[in-house]
Amino acid sequence: MARLVMKFGGTSVADIDRIRNVARHVKREVDAGHEVAVVVSAMSGVTDQLLKLCETAAQKRHLLELREYDAVVATGEEVTAGLLAIALADLDINARSWQGWQLPIVTSGVHGSARILDVNGDELIRRFKERKEVAVVAGFQGVHKETGRVTTLGRGGSDTSAVAIAAAIRADRCDIYTDVDGVYTTDPRVVPRARRLDKVAFEEMLELASLGAKVLQVRSVELGMVHNVRIFVRSSFDAPETIDPHGNPPGTLICDEGEIMEQQTVTGIAFSRDEAQISVRQVQDKPGVAAAIFGPLAEANINVDMIVQNVSADGKTTDLTFTVPATDYQRSLDTIAKAKAAIGYSRLDGATDVAKISVIGIGMRSHAGVAAEAFRALAERSINIRAITTSEIKFSLLIDAAFTELAVRTLHSLYNLDSATA
Numbered sequence: 001m002a003r004l005v006m007k008f009g010g011t012s013v014a015d016i017d018r019i020r021n022v023a024r025h026v027k028r029e030v031d032a033g034h035e036v037a038v039v040v041s042a043m044s045g046v047t048d049q050l051l052k053l054c055e056t057a058a059q060k061r062h063l064l065e066l067r068e069y070d071a072v073v074a075t076g077e078e079v080t081a082g083l084l085a086i087a088l089a090d091l092d093i094n095a096r097s098w099q100g101w102q103l104p105i106v107t108s109g110v111h112g113s114a115r116i117l118d119v120n121g122d123e124l125i126r127r128f129k130e131r132k133e134v135a136v137v138a139g140f141q142g143v144h145k146e147t148g149r150v151t152t153l154g155r156g157g158s159d160t161s162a163v164a165i166a167a168a169i170r171a172d173r174c175d176i177y178t179d180v181d182g183v184y185t186t187d188p189r190v191v192p193r194a195r196r197l198d199k200v201a202f203e204e205m206l207e208l209a210s211l212g213a214k215v216l217q218v219r220s221v222e223l224g225m226v227h228n229v230r231i232f233v234r235s236s237f238d239a240p241e242t243i244d245p246h247g248n249p250p251g252t253l254i255c256d257e258g259e260i261m262e263q264q265t266v267t268g269i270a271f272s273r274d275e276a277q278i279s280v281r282q283v284q285d286k287p288g289v290a291a292a293i294f295g296p297l298a299e300a301n302i303n304v305d306m307i308v309q310n311v312s313a314d315g316k317t318t319d320l321t322f323t324v325p326a327t328d329y330q331r332s333l334d335t336i337a338k339a340k341a342a343i344g345y346s347r348l349d350g351a352t353d354v355a356k357i358s359v360i361g362i363g364m365r366s367h368a369g370v371a372a373e374a375f376r377a378l379a380e381r382s383i384n385i386r387a388i389t390t391s392e393i394k395f396s397l398l399i400d401a402a403f404t405e406l407a408v409r410t411l412h413s414l415y416n417l418d419s420a421t422a
């Protein structure tokens with residue numbers, strides 16, 4: 001007997017037929033004698049609809065109250081949890097739905113992107129033991145400890161709910177069921193030749209997720225790493241009855257580096273089109289200028305990512321380029337413009353038609369020249385690189401958005417990631 005968390009994302013619960021299909025997946029594990037907590041997302045498209053309703057209701061957009069936004073968008077998951085509990089009852093499985101505050105899942109008070117601080121899994125465990133009851137928990141939501149108000153965990157947050165609950169109930173495994181059968185070398189919807197990976201190290205998954213691979217929310221990987229939760233990404237579309245609950249289903253295990261026998265230099269490629277580039281022209285090349293630029297951006301809660309500053313040729317002025325999330329582009333320009341007197345620059349340039357391509361692999365730690373190969377391959381395709389950043393196990397390149405797919409495919413082939421069969 002094992003204790004499992006099974007998480008189902010939006011497309012896996014998109015309509016009643018799919019919710020019934022999910023119920024059959026759950027039944028398979030229950031019949032195999034396992035204790036099960038299920039975590040569900042809102043039905044596909046529902047969170048977006050709720051979000052739009054909030055934006056329409058708040059005609060003065062800047063006055064949109066985030067506590068009420070959370071109260072509205074959290075309901076999507078509550079509906080799915082109730083519907084799945086009903087579908088499970090139809091299969092004669094003892095189940096009940098749980099909202100975040102009922103466990104409780106305690107979070108910070110940052111509405112819209114709260115962090116989980118604590119999950120109480122005692123009641124779930126007691127009910128496994130005493131009633132053989134399946135818990136169906138609404139993902140994506142929690143409750144702020146001090147105010148008692150409903151919070152949400154940021155887009156894709158049900159993954160994080162699932163891993164947090166797995167840690168709290170000391171589950172043997174956290175299965176993330178989604179619309180692909182694992183983590184691939186890159187988004188399989190963009191590169192059909194992408195290959196499924198059997199195992200990915202936590203560190204690599206952290207980079208893949210934070211650099212654009214939306215298959216897992218970044219926070220879920222962080223939590224998995226800290227609490228040593230075995231996360232297994234697999235498909236909800238495989239027919240439930242064909243799967244042997246004691247077998248080895250197709251999927252990807254996120255695990256410690258030490259568990260991976262054969263380490264490739266490059267594991268995967270992530271990309272993001274949600275970037276914007278800002279260049280501050282002819283700033284003084286003197287101490288304090290970077291602080292004058294990035295201080296106000298930090299105060300405005302804007303996440304700056306890539307930063308490139310040239311050494312000035314004349315010892316006087318230089319250009320400074322950085323990227324911000326595309327959604328913060330205008331706010332960033334306004335913030336810099338407001339601080340113009342303190343910074344001192346001649347012109348502000350920007351672009352939103354840019355994309356960040358990132359190449360990730362633990363093997364890069366011990367291999368030199370991996371990035372240089374990419375520069376050469378992209379040059380051969382006449383793809384211009386606007387900015388570069390590197391770290392121990394990854395490098396990122398900023399390019400024109402129009403070349404995103406070409407660049408990803410070029411690098412995917414370059415690092416021998418293409419599957420032999422597709």
Ligand code: ADP
Pocket residue numbers: 008009010011012041156177178179180182183184185186187188189212213214215216268
């Ligand atoms: P869910 O609704 O189940 O949470 P998501 O849409 O959040 O699912 O995540 C699954 C999607 O992530 C896939 O459909 C796929 O297009 C995308 N994706 C991006 N990068 C990868 C990758 N490297 N491996 C697998 N899927 C990826």
Ligand code: ASP
Pocket residue numbers: 009010041042047048076139140154155156157158159
């Ligand atoms: N429903 C939320 C979203 O669409 C959370 C999730 O699906 O994980 O972002």
Ligand code: MG
Pocket residue numbers: 009156159214215216217
């Ligand atoms: Mg998701």
